[in-house]
Amino acid sequence: MRASVTMIEPNGHSCSDCAVRGFAVCASLDPAELGEFEHLGRRVHFATGETVFSEEDITTSFFNLLEGVMRLYKLLPDGRRQIVGFALPGDFLGMNMSGRHNFSADAIGAVTACQFAKVPFSRFIEDRPHLLQRINELAIRELSQARDHMVLLGRRSADEKVATFLLGWRERLIALKGSSNTVPLPMSRQDIADYLGLTIETVSRTFTKLERHGAIEIIHGGICLRDPARVEALAAA
Amino acid sequence: MRASVTMIEPNGHSCSDCAVRGFAVCASLDPAELGEFEHLGRRVHFATGETVFSEEDITTSFFNLLEGVMRLYKLLPDGRRQIVGFALPGDFLGMNMSGRHNFSADAIGAVTACQFAKVPFSRFIEDRPHLLQRINELAIRELSQARDHMVLLGRRSADEKVATFLLGWRERLIALKGSSNTVPLPMSRQDIADYLGLTIETVSRTFTKLERHGAIEIIHGGICLRDPARVEALAAA
DNA sequence: CGGGGTGTTGAGCGTGCTCAACGATCGTGG
DNA sequence: CCACGATCGTTGAGCACGCTCAACACCCCG
Incomplete structure (x- = not known):
């Protein structure tokens, strides 16, 4: 476009x-x-x-x-x-x-x-x-x-990639607008997939998996961190 | 160490x-x-x-x-x-x-x-x-x-990664020491694997595959480019 | 000659991809 | 206001690429 x-x-x-x-x-x-x-x-x-x-x-x-x-x-x-x-x-x-x-x-x-x-x-x-x-x-x-990001792309699993991305993105937004557990995700799933070296399906599946485990809640246009500690554990530092 | x-x-x-x-x-x-x-x-x-x-x-x-x-x-x-x-x-x-x-x-x-x-x-x-x-x-x-390198790590196959690495490494050496089809590889296979986001076995297998196809020759401490065009094709730009 | 490090090869498995269908959301126009 | 289509996201089934585990070959050095 x-x-x-x-x-x-x-x-x-x-x-x-x-x-x-x-x-x-x-x-x-x-x-x-x-x-x-x-x-x-x-x-x-x-x-x-x-x-x-x-x-x-x-x-x-x-x-x-x-x-x-x-x-x-x-x-x-x-x-x-x-x-x-x-x-x-x-x-x-x-x-x-x-x-x-x-x-x-x-x-x-x-x-x-x-x-x-x-x-x-x-x-x-x-x-x-x-x-x-x-x-x-x-x-x-x-x-x-x-x-x-090279470490993420080369050496992390899909779950770790998604968790790390959510935390990193949240950090950047906090630096701009202050702290909140609600994390807006203006980019599409395809964008996230292409950022993490995954497919759109894997990203989608990982999101729902995180939601089922009570770690996050998928909301319109973003996610809400329900259990930040759990997400951090998944990100594996 | x-x-x-x-x-x-x-x-x-x-x-x-x-x-x-x-x-x-x-x-x-x-x-x-x-x-x-x-x-x-x-x-x-x-x-x-x-x-x-x-x-x-x-x-x-x-x-x-x-x-x-x-x-x-x-x-x-x-x-x-x-x-x-x-x-x-x-x-x-x-x-x-x-x-x-x-x-x-x-x-x-x-x-x-x-x-x-x-x-x-x-x-x-x-x-x-x-x-x-x-x-x-x-x-x-x-x-x-x-x-x-992010593109390589996130979006290229093992074959493409190895081929791209060989060509890129060769380019850097040429800039230092001048052109040659013999490409010394001072780093170990494990180093190459950890650079490309692969395992040592995959790197080794890909090398031998390239050799069987006549694209390269594996020599002690490096490789020799036998068919640069073929390697470039594998690297897919 | 023995031992450790490095590289190669094989067999089998699993994570994440492919292909496909379905569902949700939104903008558009009747 | 709702029907429609397009885009985006979700879910499922099956597969394949690259990983895991294991054995073996090679080579330098003691």
């Missing part, structure tokens, strides 16, 4: 009242820099299922996710898909070495992002080591998450 | 005649900086199987690999292991956000590395944006490799 119309607002927003300011890239900027930075980005919107950028596209922009969730994925020639991550508000997308995006990114539900043209953004970084440092920190954190 | 004796040489080496200078982190330094940089690092040696650092160790040093191969891995509480990568000369190890290493690193065969104490190194970076930029580039490249 490709963008038919992507809304671009003339910059009527200011960074100072931005929801993700504080934990996004821009957290590293002082007020003076922020004023300059504000002119570099435009706020853009994407509708459910819209593709923000594709795997082999030449990189022309970076994105700072403000609202919504995105799936980041790679496709094999025969159509098999691996979701390499879900992006949440505060995540910075588009950095790469090759000049091309090395994964694709779709909006899951409505998404708002701050878009930066590559060239001016790169120039802006050049004399702001603090911003570069911040971007580096985010990359290193992502690398650590990527390695954790 | 823990280090019993780790040899540390008083700095009798100079960066200027370093083998990896040109593609390691230090490639970003000019001659003047290099002179200063030289005093930050010490050349250290590790014997076969020695652990350079462990997953939950507090990070006190960074390492720039000069010679040899290392396995980078994570362990689950029950002992299952996932190798998240193999390090080759030029690779820079130890960057992290948490203050602790988030994976362990062993020497596969004899290893020589350039060791930097964390604090002085971090200070040295601070007023050298070019070095930070270089580190960032390496991190972003690693991130891209990590995502590729």
